[in-house]
Amino acid sequence: MRVSPKITQVLAVTVLGAATILTVAVLVFVIVFVLVKGLPWVDWEFLFSYPQDMGKSGGIFPTLVGTFLLPLLAIAIALPLGLGTAVYLTEYTRETQLTRTLRFGTDCLAGIPSIIFGLFGFIFFVVKLKMGWCLLSGALTLAIMVLPTIIRTSEEAIRAVPNAYREVSFSLGATRWETVLKVVLPNALPGIVTGVILSIGRSIGETAAVIFTAGSSLRMPMSVFDSVRTMSVHFYILAREGISNENAYATAAVLIISVLLVNLAAYTMMHRFIAKRSK
Amino acid sequence: MSAPSDIKIATKDFRVFQGKEAALRGITLDIPAHRILGIIGPSGSGKTTFLRALNRLNDLVPDTHVEGQMLLDGRDIYHPAFDVVSLRKRVGMLFALPVALPMSIYENVVYGPRLSGIRKRARLDEIVESSLKAAFLWDEVKDRLPRSALQLSGGQQQRLCLARVLAMEELEVILLDEPCSGLDPISTAKIEDALTVLKERYTIILVTNNTKQAARVADDTAFFLMGEMVEYGLTEKIFTVPDDKRTNEYVTGRFG
Known part of the structure; x- marks a missing residue:
């Protein structure tokens, strides 16, 4: 039996449209849910004061600082390494079995669960190198975790620069x-920035790998060798230990808004750069 | 033709292979200084390969190798000791499609000079003005040098590319690969006018699909066919009484 093209067309539009609406609806629901439950508890006091009583009361200032410092340090480590690798693979080597194997390897790394990286970071940086739970151990672990993303997105961006x-x-x-x-990197920049944004997002939201390596101290970090707690970890502990539901949601709301702000800032910077070059 | 001392570039049984296939099958040619050599021939005749070999851009294509000699002022440019970066500063190239780099007009022109280590703003300004004037573009862009080069028209972009080549102080030879293939007649005329002035300072080699253009601007003309050079001589002779039957057929438009 043949279904008339008209009906398949209507069917396609309906099914695809429904899929899109469902996807967006779930996303919006999650965000709205967290914001509604969390935002009422967020004020300046909450953002910029120290937690009291394990986080039952008081604010989240040290975790706010940790949430920005940790990904920043991770990117500072991963970007030069990842970008260097991408430039080497694309500009300095010809496509061979070796480069294909390397690429396959990075793709596999990108799919490894973060807790495995966390475990590695714990065994290698925290224990073996005697660095302890600290900002640096966490940042190094996160750097290894986001390297594949940075390498692959940078590589694609560099490849897209016209050979002419x-x-x-x-x-x-x-x-x-x-x-x-002078030519390749400036023109690949938008793609590279996309990779960095993805990586920052992944780092900010990461919990498992961070607990294992950066620890969960509620004190303000004074050096890279101090333990820190990020908002994701703070949220996890507050919710899991049943310390404070209100503060858990408030932290989650701040976390979501932070990720949005970081993305917004990165895109604005990138567009400014592009606009400047084509004026 | 010219005295041997005036020979700028000489090739001896020069061959280019792409993989196992020969793209050029033994070109022996003396190119005199301060003249315009036109290279004509149908697509796939190897004329562009020859041109790109002159500043070793073929090096960038995997699986390419050359045999024979290509001498610039008597020195083999494919000798391992020959510095390819300095070669490309002496032998500039204008491509078929104008490729303005996505930066300002000013930065496009000073791309080469900056690489050569020129930093002084006044000196760079001077180079920009003189190069753009030599490429007949100065009057059109002098008020918008900091603007993006991508906003220029195709014809203006090609003249910008010419200015960018002329901005290199070490420049001795200009290679042009069908520089007017995408341009309107007026832009073409401007490029051609520039070339006839420029040959007093430089040696110019022009690859073109447009035989009329070769007849208009070239002093000498070489006819390439299937990787070989069929005939080479004064342009008037090639276009009126060529020795080879195939040359005659090509320039009169009977094939190719």
């Missing part, structure tokens, strides 16, 4: 390195 730009640069007497610096 490279030829022009070479024909004007540039070396490969000068071409990378």
Whole structure:
């Protein structure tokens, strides 16, 4: 039996539309739910005061600081390494079995559950290197975790830079390195920034790998060798230990808003950069 | 033709292989200084390969290798000791499609000079003005140098590319790969006018699909066919009384 094209068309639009609406609805529901339950408890006092009584009362100031410091440090470590790898793979080597194997390896790494990275970080950085639970152990672990994302997104972005730009640069007497610096990277920047944003998002939201490596101290970190607690970890502990539901939701609300702000800031910066170059 | 001392570039049985296939099958050619050499021939005749070999851009294509000699001022540019970066500063290239880099007009022009280590703003300003004037573009862009080069028209972009090549102080030879294929007649005329002035300072090699253009601007013309050079001589001779029957058929438009 043949279904008329008209009916399949209507069917397709309905099914695809419903899928989209459902997806968006779930997302919106989660965000609204958290914000509604959490925002009433958020005020300046909550943001900028120290937690009291294990977080039962008081604010979240040290975890707010930790949430920004940890991903920042992780990206500062992962970006040079990941970008360097991407540049090497795309600009300095020809496509061989080795580069294909490396690429396959990074893809596999991207799919490993974060707790495995956490366990590795705990055994290697915290115990073996005697660094203890600290900002640096956590940042190194998160850096390893987001490296595959940074490498792959940077690689795609670099590949998308027209070859004609490279030829022009070479024909004007540039070396490969000068071409990378002056032509390839500036034009790959939007893609690279996308990878960084994804990585920051993953780092901010990460809980398992962070508890294992950065610890959960509620004190304000004074150096990279101090233990920190991020908002994700704070939320997890508050909710799991049943310390304070209100403060758990309030922390989650702040976390969601922070992620939105970070993304917004990164996109704005990127668009400014692009607009400046094409004016 | 010219005295041997005036030979800028000489090739001896020069061959280019892409994989196992020969793209150029032994080109022997003396190119005199301060003249315009037009290279004509149908698609796939190897004329672009020859041009790109002159500043070693073929190096960037995997599985390419060359045999024979290509001498610039008597020195083999494919000798391992020959510095390819300095070669490309002496031998500039203008591509078929104008590729303005996505940066300002000013930065496009000073791309080469900056690489050569020129930092002084006044000196760079000077280079920008003189190069853009030589490329007949100065009057059109002098008020918007900090603006993006991507906003220029195709014809203006190609002249910007020419200015960018001329901005290199070490420049001796200009290679042009069908520089007017995407341009309107007026822009084409501007490029051609620039070339006839520029040959007093530089040696110019122009690859073109447009035989009329070769007839208009080239002093000498070489006819390439299937990786070989069929004939080479004064442009007037090639276009009026060529020695080879195939040359005659090509320039009169009977094939190719």
